[in-house]
Amino acid sequence: MKPFTYLSPKTVEEAIAFHGQHSETAKYIGGGTDVIVKVKEGWMEPDFLISLKKIKEMSELHKNEATGELSIGAMVTHATLEKSLMIQNEYPIVYDAVSNIGSLQVRNVGTIGGNLINAVPSADGAIPLIALDGVAQLHGADGERSSDVKDLFLAPYKTILKPGEILKKITIPPQAPRTGSAYTKFGRRAAMELPLIGIGVLLTVDEDLETCTRARIVLGVAAPTPMRAVDAEKYLIGKKINENVLIEAGKIAADESKVRDSVRGKAWHRKEMIRVHVKRMGLNCLKKIQKIN
Amino acid sequence: MSNFNVVGKRIPKLDAAQKAMGRAAYIQDIKLPQMLYGKILYSKYANANIVKIDTSKAKALAGVHAVLTGEDVPEKMKMGFIKDNPPIKKGRVSCFRDEVAAVAAISPEIAKKALDLIEIEYEELEGIFDPEKAMEKDSPLVHEHLKSNVLKMPWDVHYGDVEKAEKESAFVVEDRFTTTWVTHCCMGTSGAVALFDASENLTIYTNTQIPSLAQKDFLESLKAMGLKNKRVRVIKPIIGGGFGSKLDTYAYEHVAILLAYACRKPVKMVFDRVEEFKATSTRQPTVTYIKQGCDKNGKLTFRDMRMVLDNGGHTSWGATTPSVMLMPISSLYSVKNVKYSAKCVYTNNTYSQAMRGYGNPQATFAIESSMDMLAEKAGIDRIKFRKINQNHAGEETPQGLKITSCGLAECIDAVEKELHFNDNNEKGVGTGLASLIHVGGGARIYGSDGCGAILKMDDYGKVDIFTGGTDMGQGLDNITAQIVAEELGLSAEDINVVHSDTDICPWDVGAHASRSTFVAGNAALGAAKKVKKKIQDFASKLFETPAEEIELKDKMVFVTGNPEKNMPIGKLLRKAHFSPGGTMLMAEHFYDPDNQNMGKELKGNMSMTYSFGAHGAKVKVDEETGKVEVLEYVAAHDVGRAINPLLLEGQVYGGVVMGLGYALTEEVTVKNGEIMNANFRDYKLFTAKDAVKIKAPVIETDDKDGPFGAKGIGEPGCVPTAPAIANAIYNAVGVRIKDLPITPEKVLAALKEKTVKK
């Protein structure tokens, strides 16, 4: 492993300044569960690792009760999200996703921001944030800007972030009433498992508790970046949600996906898993909605 | 008989605290003055000619002390039991893990950099990756000088008359099963530190399960290097897992020796995890054709099996696993007529080694899957079918195995009691059973199956026992201590077990074949008995009583029926040392069991005794995804006697979890000879969260030859696991998966095919 200098700025501005000084040879580090692996393997050889851990505001998890907006600091760990009752109750899709990342040890240090910026097609954390219409708040040398989480990803390991730019937080707009959401990943193991396919579904229904007014179907490992199955979403709008409708949505989503054969799994099986789990997660959403309302 | 003080007690591992506190010194922790770091460069191709190697840039790098290629390896320095494999290849590579160069440098980083500077020109050749294709007449050859890809091995045998028995059978089933590569996944990666003293004697610290045989291999290497009449001292650090992986010497050890000699400095070679996956050996992949039949009452009439093993690019002990496969094939359940042939076939894949079960898991997967199929065809309940055919004490099997104690029936009963086989399960839920036989009293693979022990007592009633046996985490230290303590009336903590150094410890064949408790245990017991006799003789004079009336208990020596006549053992030992004409209380014992080498006819009693077991699984199959969940697992074993039930359960739990991985998730993915998943992300070793609750009923049959009645139990835990799961899946959803691992893809594909057929 190539030795590096570890810097611990206390503010976003300081971090960006450090990065500016060492631009080519610096890397941000959150929990380090991706970065350190890469440094150890020699895939990444930074001279400076700029830790974002000491920047207080980046570790805040907060819901504005007046506006209903949720703000998740990029440095919030998976464990923090997993243990939050607010997340468990109001954003079950986030809980479903983060509570099955890696292992307890990985979740204790791995952050939601690192999960997004690492930008692998299998990032569990990305799926719920896309389903919830999350917005990424970015801060760089040129100032602040924002982007929908779904538009963050360009390719595996590649995001729209400019060199030195920091993901500060993700904001989630207020949820419509009668919304249910759920995520599952399909893999061979119960822990330490990147998904063979990840499936997140979010449904909002009308007052009849059946008719779909809004749908999000988001897939991991189904394409080079996390993707929304927009045709399947459209299909659901205005339909009374039941098993058959969800089976059809699952088929459409599977057809939309760009799954491939790989040494980890076969495309045909991944498609099957999309079909089955869109249905299952959809039913799960419906159950959650009907339970509360 | 079972009135024991130390044997049978759940004594935690004696080295548990130092391991838990991080104080145990593994090979990674060893650091010697002036030590250099070695690294190996591996082939870029599965099959290629090496046209040119240029090491000049690597040699010029500051901090590099030596760069070696195949040209620097003495002609006679070869590994493997047929000595076909030099530690660095020259001219031709036959698999991706072939070593092509090695360096020693002042830091691992510089060593790695030097590897990158070695320039090699290859001429890539077409590879052969399918053993069945490699057997065809016009197949290209992996080693041209051998004229065939099929190894010359003796595995072709016929006991009784299979053709006649088949004609007379009422029911016959026939099928093909396959297993794939899996690997040991020891938490401690491989490594060695080699150094020469000024007289050119070698000391090598290495992770090995075979210190005495490794010493011989290293001596041969020295001889090949022109170093005759030198000494080799093998020191074992604490080993982080063996499972058979350390039953041979490897290229990295011989390369460390070459580098240490070239540099005249200690050289350390430690694998990282990727290297551990790519450059250590696997379990043999097999293709098995099985046919077996029974009469109308369900009595087995014959078994006919043919196996093809992927031998990979070179021959290692993996090629001898057919000898152990023969054991379940000829002797799991009573069957008189047995035919068996096995062929090991060179390919350009990785090559295999011993791995827990030594061929038995592959053979048992086919046998026990087929047993269920035959039971179904004959219309007999699968449990009843097994009981009809179960082994019995006193039986001699067609192979000549003499079964002296057999608790198979009790094992099946125990599984039946814990797991209700014929309950009406909910949809998608099913149960499966599979049994096992394994060597439990040594295994005569080599000329000797022996182990030595030297026992000495100090002035304070404590014992040092120097054993040839190896503790690699399985707990031989405890077993040895408990056996010795029991015999000498001491407690386990009084016994210091030393097994780490060939300069100090006597000879042993190695920690393999589940033999250590039985063989090393008997060696320790023999030595303890001799010392006990000396103590009794000494005390007999002291108390003026016949020696037979002297008892040792609770660290005391006393006279039977007259307990006032007593003395602490420590005091007695001091008396022995300090009296005129004093004596030492020590003894040595070499135990070599009275078992037989199979010989050319493949007949003979391999082991003094055999361990049996039955595993039962209850699974739930998700019919929409193909995923299998193990709901309950029962693994019952006839262990003769549980010397330490805690460690025994540990062996069973660990074995079962390993077996479940074998059944469901684990495979080394090999694509055109290249390993594609050399990491724990993609190699699906079971995690703690995947592990299921396992019940492990213990059947004690008190074997007449075992130390306190014990038989070996190191391997059995992972032997019948895969067929138990496969049988449960069939019972649950009616599909039979014949290829390991049983992935969701395979199950779902089979379910879909079944629906189409309907």
Ligand SMILES: Cc1cc2nc3c(=O)[nH]c(=O)nc-3n(C[C@H](O)[C@H](O)[C@H](O)COP(=O)(O)OP(=O)(O)OC[C@H]3O[C@@H](n4cnc5c(N)ncnc54)[C@H](O)[C@@H]3O)c2cc1C
């Ligand atoms: C054993 C193991 C198991 C795992 N299992 C899973 C799993 O099941 N599912 C899953 O999705 N992932 C898994 N991961 C991957 C990893 O843990 C997650 O992606 C984690 O969320 C990464 O967060 P981190 O804080 O550790 O990121 P880091 O490693 O610190 O950073 C990751 C990348 O993001 C950049 N970065 C980090 N924070 C910021 C920021 N605020 N602004 C800009 N750039 C930033 C870094 O420069 C780096 O490029 C696993 C990893 C390991 C080691």
